[in-house]
Amino acid sequence: MISFVNTKKLPKDEKVLALLRPYVREWFKRNFKQLTLPQKFSIPLIKKGENVLITAPTGIGKTLSSFLAIIDELFILGEKKELEDVVYCVYISPLRALDNDILKNLIIPLKEIREIAKEMGIELPEVRIAVRTGDVSPHEKQKQLRLPPHILVTTPETIAIVLSTRKFKEKFKKVRWVIVDEIHELANSKRGVHLSLSLERLQNFVGKPFVRIGMGATLEPLxxxxxxxxxxxxxKERDCKIIDARFVKPLDIKLLSPVKDLVYTPAETITNSMYKLLDKLIQQHRTTLVFTNTRSGTERCVHHLKQMFPEVYTDEQIGAHHSSVSREIRLEIEDKLKNGKLKVVVSSTSLELGIDIGYIDLVCQLGSPKSITRCIQRIGRAGHRLHEVSKGRIICMDRDDLVECAVMIQQAYRYFLDKIQIPENCLDVLAQHLMGMSLEKKWNVKEAFNLVRNSYCYRNLKWKDFLSVLEFLSGAYHTLEDKKVCAKIWFDPKDMMFGRRGKYARVIYSLNIGTIPDEVKIKVRSLDGRYIGSIEEEFLQRLLP
Structure with a gap:
């Protein structure tokens, strides 16, 4: 049964903190004044082993809401000398940058809690945490196989690959918690459908239910x-408790026009006025985060600010952050921003989610963000601390923007959120997972069908559609062979069994996993040979010399 937690009846901090071991409790008291609303309810629920969905704005402590009870439980195992070399907790997010951020933010508490325990005369073993994504080297992956982390930080695609490995998968046999962060970003796309099947496969492998924890800032319908x-x-749907703290932070959003007349003023004048207005806003605040809707728009904004105000916006004062920029430069920008060394950062979508970027006192949006949810998500990056106002300014560039953004701001103040649309019965995603399942063992078709139907996205999947995907994968449609659609599994319709086919099946599966479309990318380097990042071939063709 899905039910809401009554957030009006707040438990006292002492009562909640009493559930934690003395050294974890002491660490919290040394670092924080009080528990936030999500933490007051999530800690007891997770300690009880309940599934929880936490929705709250950025800066309300969602990460600690999910991890504090888990860290406490892991140290309890360590105290009892029962902490094994296996993965107990899996953290999944849509962004590799967010994974790296979580790693950095958890290493310090894990170390400090052990030091406090030592002061109390308690020797605790190390609770290990590690990231496993496409960025991780083969050497690091081998290291994780030999000595697995107790908390694994990963992405939806990597967890699907792990489930089809021979050796590393065995380290997941005792998984007790799975955290899905920024769940709204996954649930409305096929990446979320892919993840939902991975979670069902993981639970089937573990052999018993694990605690599922979801987190997001702008979720609707809950x-x-x-x-x-x-x-x-x-x-029958599994139980889940919903902690709804979405609107506990006040908003300050205004719509600005760079000129008095958006209809008859020349486009060049509007653009120049927009950059002058943007500069004025930046200078009035300590640190500003500017959002555009495209990567090219981000680069264009940085270029024009540098060109129009060369003495103000140097490389030490301004930076561009988007997915085409190299990982090294992105991390450098994030660190500078977190340490207050940058005056302004311009981004497309890569800083929209919950990466810890330190204190931002203003968010500027150039043009319409195209949805109310995205508007609130982006402006929520300002005033990152509890009880602070999230301040945002949207600069419109034409009359269409003006009307659209005015309605959007009105709805944001009414706390209206766009409803996400969760895709259902995606047969292409199902085909990937059926091939991945075939690598594990020989499956009874009915058993596999029941496993798939445990996913919310496939709860209404029809038997005939399921069989048609198996037939497709087993090469039953001979007319498609000239299109290189060949058999990848074997399927026996008489005994109703299917399994792996061919010695390269695992390689084919690993190289074709996921729902993010492949694009031809071109590496970009500076004149001195430094790797800057990559751009798509289509974008390159549109660039002017």
Missing amino acids: IEVAKFLVGYENG
């Missing part, structure tokens, strides 16, 4: 997202 998170068991 009940549907909760169902997506927890799935079904034998046709």
